[in-house]
Amino acid sequence: MPTPQSSPPARRPIRELPDELISQIAAGEVVERPASVVRELVDNALDAGATQITVRLLSGGVRLISVEDDGCGIAQDELPIAFKRHATSKIASLHDLESVATMGFRGEALAAINSIADCALLSRVASEPHAWLLEGLTGELSVAARAGGTTVEVKELFFSTPARRKFLKTDATELAHCVEAVRRHALARPDVGFAIWAEGKLVEQWRIAPLPQRLRDVLGEDFIGQSVEVNHLVGTVRVTGYAGVPDAARSRADHQFSYVNGRYVRDKVLTHAARAAYADVLHGHKQPVFALYVQMDPTRVDVNVHPTKIEVRFRDSREIHQAVLHAVENALAAPRSTGGMVSTASNGVPTAANPSAPEQILAAGTPTPEQNTAFRHTPWSQSAIDLGANRVSDVSLLWSRSTENGLRGEVSGQAPGAPFGAGQAAAHSESPTSPQGASVQPFSTDTVWPLGRAVAQLHGVYILAENAQGLIVVDMHAAHERIVYERLKNQLESARVISQHLLIPATFAATPQEVATAEACTEALLELGLEVSPFSPKTLAVRAVPSTLIHGNAVELARSVLAELAQHDASRVLEQARNELLATMACHGAVRANRQLTLEEMNALLRQMEVTERSDQCNHGRPTWRQLTMRELDALFLRGR
Numbered sequence: 143m144p145t146p147q148s149s150p151p152a153r154r155p156i157r158e159l160p161d162e163l164i165s166q167i168a169a170g171e172v173v174e175r176p177a178s179v180v181r182e183l184v185d186n187a188l189d190a191g192a193t194q195i196t197v198r199l200l201s202g203g204v205r206l207i208s209v210e211d212d213g214c215g216i217a218q219d220e221l222p223i224a225f226k227r228h229a230t231s232k233i234a235s236l237h238d239l240e241s242v243a244t245m246g247f248r249g250e251a252l253a254a255i256n257s258i259a260d261c262a263l264l265s266r267v268a269s270e271p272h273a274w275l276l277e278g279l280t281g282e283l284s285v286a287a288r289a290g291g292t293t294v295e296v297k298e299l300f301f302s303t304p305a306r307r308k309f310l311k312t313d314a315t316e317l318a319h320c321v322e323a324v325r326r327h328a329l330a331r332p333d334v335g336f337a338i339w340a341e342g343k344l345v346e347q348w349r350i351a352p353l354p355q356r357l358r359d360v361l362g363e364d365f366i367g368q369s370v371e372v373n374h375l376v377g378t379v380r381v382t383g384y385a386g387v388p389d390a391a392r393s394r395a396d397h398q399f400s401y402v403n404g405r406y407v408r409d410k411v412l413t414h415a416a417r418a419a420y421a422d423v424l425h426g427h428k429q430p431v432f433a434l435y436v437q438m439d440p441t442r443v444d445v446n447v448h449p450t451k452i453e454v455r456f457r458d459s460r461e462i463h464q465a466v467l468h469a470v471e472n473a474l475a476a477p478r479s480t481g482g483m484v485s486t487a488s489n490g491v492p493t494a495a496n497p498s499a500p501e502q503i504l505a506a507g508t509p510t511p512e513q514n515t516a517f518r519h520t521p522w523s524q525s526a527i528d529l530g531a532n533r534v535s536d537v538s539l540l541w542s543r544s545t546e547n548g549l550r551g552e553v554s555g556q557a558p559g560a561p562f563g564a565g566q567a568a569a570h571s572e573s574p575t576s577p578q579g580a581s582v583q584p585f586s587t588d589t590v591w592p593l594g595r596a597v598a599q600l601h602g603v604y605i606l607a608e609n610a611q612g613l614i615v616v617d618m619h620a621a622h623e624r625i626v627y628e629r630l631k632n633q634l635e636s637a638r639v640i641s642q643h644l645l646i647p648a649t650f651a652a653t654p655q656e657v658a659t660a661e662a663c664t665e666a667l668l669e670l671g672l673e674v675s676p677f678s679p680k681t682l683a684v685r686a687v688p689s690t691l692i693h694g695n696a697v698e699l700a701r702s703v704l705a706e707l708a709q710h711d712a713s714r715v716l717e718q719a720r721n722e723l724l725a726t727m728a729c730h731g732a733v734r735a736n737r738q739l740t741l742e743e744m745n746a747l748l749r750q751m752e753v754t755e756r757s758d759q760c761n762h763g764r765p766t767w768r769q770l771t772m773r774e775l776d777a778l779f780l781r782g783r
Contacts, residue, residue, distance in 0.1 A: 180203065180207060186246055187211035193350070195335070197337070199320055204316065208294070208296075210293040215266050221274055222283065245405060261278030261297070331404070332356035361397060370476070383435045397429075398429070417430065422627075422756070423474060425764055426763065595607060603735050614768070619733060619735055625754050627724060628754050650682060660682055671687065672700065684696040
């Protein structure tokens with residue numbers, strides 16, 4: 143049944159809005175809750191050159207927000223202008239707007255806040271004998287006493303718009319948001335001290351300290367201990383900070399902080415890049431922890447794209463994505479067992495920081511308990527060889543046959559240079575044993591082996607090793623899986639991506655966004671080995687795919703890549719698909735559980751782990767080794783009590 147048509151509304155004339163209403167509209171965009179006011183006022187304090195900022199709150203910031211700083215202050219003749227709309231000292235021209243280097247720049251915050259609250263501004267510059275107090279409601283200016291700097295008081299937030307107060311949460315919740323706002327500033331400015339008072343009690347205080355100490359104070363003592371330093375420079379973009387190790391991952395993404403030129407931002411490009419760096423080292427749906435700081439030319443980033451200034455837009459998103467991705471990847475690559483003492487050669491193959499470290503690469507085999515007399519009765523000895531003689535990528539040497547004359551780089555049952563696992567079925571029937579009467583070389587404490595020397599194998603699954611700290615437990619399958627996986631990746635990355643043209647192009651109905659992305663990102667698609675071209679105004683054709691993915695679904699592959707390129711201006715879909723294939727190959731090629739290894743084989747695996755990138759986690763993000771210190775072992779047996 144049709145509804146009756148209502149009469150057309152009466153025509154209203156076009157007219158200018160009152161200044162107060164304009165400010166209240168702006169306040170609806172700028173001030174969401176008390177934390178928004180705290181963020182804006184702290185921004186101004188930092189722009190004023192403050193070294194100490196004190197925030198005082200009542201009722202979660204609803205009754206009172208007071209931000210006190212020791213900055214440069216505001217002169218008497220400038221105070222009445224401070225509460226006017228679009229009045230600021232931060233910018234004066236279009237050039238200043240295009241290269242913003244301050245936290246604030248619009249000149250809207252104080253005017254918007256003053257329109258919905260009772261505000262007062264108390265400030266003193268160094269050249270004046272006393273301070274001046276400006277009442278926001280009346281505009282009255284009077285003499286006051288205070289030291290150099292500025293204090294902004296905001297009382298009864300939303301008193302003029304009481305409907306907005308109904309949307310606020312409890313005082314405890316609003317207080318938590320205010321603390322979080324200050325905490326984000328504290329992580330960006332370790333050279334500034336911060337203090338937060340609530341209901342007359344000190345809630346948080348962060349003193350001036352170097353960045354590592356500031357991160358400990360704000361994020362907890364374990365953050366630095368469970369993270370690696372990030373320091374990467376590419377072109378004019380520098381990425382610094384700390385990235386948490388995979389073991390420190392959390393179920394929530396509440397410890398992810400990204401900064402661009404000192405400004406906290408929530409940017410999908412930065413988040414995607416950081417998350418992609420953890421792709422094959424993070425287990426399950428865990429969220430990494432990190433604090434990353436991007437320094438770049440202010441003219442190459444637009445900070446004026448969001449009312450709350452929490453989002454930015456990069457001129458070249460792909461450049462920033464790759465910089466952050468490689469920064470975090472490089473930081474996570476070095477094995478933690480060596481304390482990060484692993485570098486990457488020009489060919490992408492990791493090398494040991496100490497090339498003279500000993501390594502033993504001996505024969506594979508599955509000896510019977512009767513044959514393995516060396517394991518059960520004879521002391522272990524290992525001769526030192528030059529690690530530089532064998533590349534880490536030569537994983538096939540890990541199980542090469544031992545001869546009386548030395549080492550031979552051949553895997554029994556497979557051709558030289560073939561991927562490991564191709565000849566594993568042809569296991570050796572005999573295991574090397576120590577010759578009768580051979581002199582035993584005891585373990586030297588002068589030799590620094592982070593993962594120690596192997597002493598036993600537990601249930602055919604774990605390797606037990608002794609190092610200077612205590613006991614090392616290694617999951618041999620997971621560790622060898624990572625070694626093989628990294629070797630396969632290095633081999634593939636060293637070669638150019640080869641495309642395989644399809645005999646019959648795969649066509650699909652594309653959305654306007656997919657068509658636009660395919661036309662705009664043609665070069666990026668070709669670099670990925672994917673050729674996608676328009677077939678008709680509403681149809682795309684996939685004409686070539688990477689040769690390694692020739693058996694996959696070309697249409698689904700193209701759609702996934704185009705969707706990621708449209709959103710992040712960079713794609714990891716092809717690399718992830720390729721790595722999944724390599725991970726499967728590595729899993730099947732790695733040593734299996736319940737395979738008995740000799741001590742020489744176990745030690746060879748440990749030495750390879752020490753020089754292989756990302757060897758602390760397997761391809762699926764599971765840890766490959768754990769350290770039990772002597773203190774922990776003594777506690778288990780109540781020693782010293």
